[in-house]
Amino acid sequence: MEKEQHKNGGNKYSIIVPTYNERLNIALIVFLIFKHLRDFDFEIIIVDDGSPDGTQEIVKQLQQVYGEDRILLRARPRKLGLGTAYSHGLKHASGNFVVIMDADLSHHPKYLPSFIKKQLETGASIVTGTRYVKGGGVHGWNLMRKLTSRGANVLAQTLLWPGVSDLTGSFRLYKKSVLEEVISSCVSKGYVFQMEIIVRASRKGYHIEEVPITFVDRLFGSSKLGGSEIVGYLKGLAYLLITT
Numbered sequence: 152m153e154k155e156q157h158k159n160g161g162n163k164y165s166i167i168v169p170t171y172n173e174r175l176n177i178a179l180i181v182f183l184i185f186k187h188l189r190d191f192d193f194e195i196i197i198v199d200d201g202s203p204d205g206t207q208e209i210v211k212q213l214q215q216v217y218g219e220d221r222i223l224l225r226a227r228p229r230k231l232g233l234g235t236a237y238s239h240g241l242k243h244a245s246g247n248f249v250v251i252m253d254a255d256l257s258h259h260p261k262y263l264p265s266f267i268k269k270q271l272e273t274g275a276s277i278v279t280g281t282r283y284v285k286g287g288g289v290h291g292w293n294l295m296r297k298l299t300s301r302g303a304n305v306l307a308q309t310l311l312w313p314g315v316s317d318l319t320g321s322f323r324l325y326k327k328s329v330l331e332e333v334i335s336s337c338v339s340k341g342y343v344f345q346m347e348i349i350v351r352a353s354r355k356g357y358h359i360e361e362v363p364i365t366f367v368d369r370l371f372g373s374s375k376l377g378g379s380e381i382v383g384y385l386k387g388l389a390y391l392l393i394t395t
Contacts, residue, residue, distance in 0.1 A: 164193040164267070165244035165327070166252065169236035172204045173254040181213050181222065183260040191267065196223045196240040197254075200230040233321075234344035238334055241327075249325045257367050258322040265362050266324040276357040278324040279349065281317035286363030314353045315361060321345045322364060329357055 166184060170177060177197070184195060199207050210224045225243050227236070237251055250266070252258040258280070266278045281287050330348075333355065339347045353359060 162192070162248055162267075163246035164188070164191060164248045164250055164263075164324075165240075165246035166193055166195045166250040167237055167240035167244065168195060168197050168252060168254045169233055169240070170197055170199045170202060170206050170210075170254045171230055172202045172206060174202070174204045174206045174209050176255050177206055177209050178213060180254050180256060180260065181217070184263070185217065187260045187263055191264075192246075194221055194223060194245060196225055196243055198236045198240045199224065199226045200236065201226070201228050232344075234334075234337060234339050234347075237344070241330060241334065244327060247327050249327050249330050250323070251325070252322050258364070259367065262322070262362060262364050263324075269360050269362050270324055273360050274358065275360040276326050276329040277349070277352055277359045279315060279317065279359060279361055280320055280322035280364035280366075281315070281361045282320065282364065282366050283316040284361060284363050287317075287365060315349055315359055317361070318346045318349060320364075320366070322366075323349075333357070 168177075168180065181195060184193070197210050199210065207224060207226055210222065214222045214224065223243055225240060227239060241249060248267075248270070250263065252260075262280060266280070269275065269278050329352065333348055333352045336351055337344060337347050349359070
């Protein structure tokens with residue numbers, strides 16, 4: 152414990168992981184979080200939206216291995232959107248910092264110490280992973296998906312000037328008090344939530360730092376990004392252009 156407190160200043164990190172049909176991924180992501188944060192005080196809050204594939208049963212087995220105080224299952228009855236999943240997890244977070252990351256292994260836990268180090272060095276309110284600076288990138292996407300993602304970011308950068316290079320990324324470290332304050336003003340529920348929260352945080356003048364990451368396409372399961380999410384993104388972009 153003395154080593155732990157010395158290294159992270161006595162901070163505790165609540166890691167919120169929304170899940171839906173992640174039975175094949177959740178055990179590995181939990182193992183990797185414990186591996187890379189062995190010197191830090193943390194808890195993992197899994198918000199599962201009624202996965203029919205048995206995700207919750209796997210999480211309960213993981214609780215027996217790691218402890219219910221380290222892995223918290225906070226299930227919901229059905230899919231209610233990413234934004235509300237983060238809000239739900241935040242209500243159960245006991246840490247003074249909150250990490251938001253995906254369960255599908257696209258966000259590798261090996262970057263978490265770099266996020267924490269950057270925050271401790273700079274005092275940032277938010278540290279966000281970015282694919283679009285030197286050292287960052289994407290692995291496993293075809294050219295069309297890369298162009299779509301890059302185009303979405305360029306469009307948002309041009310219209311919103313958020314001050315960060317990767318608006319649609321969702322791998323971030325927040326001061327809990329900042330996330331609570333900003334999330335209360337957000338209205339998005341789906342994938343556009345990531346963009347809205349970082350834009351609103353920037354507008355409020357919060358200190359945001361970036362860490363380069365390599366985003367890896369999911370290994371197991373299917374992507375939940377579809378046409379409705381793309382339409383939602385464009386609608387959300389227009390909304391933020393008008394309201395921020």
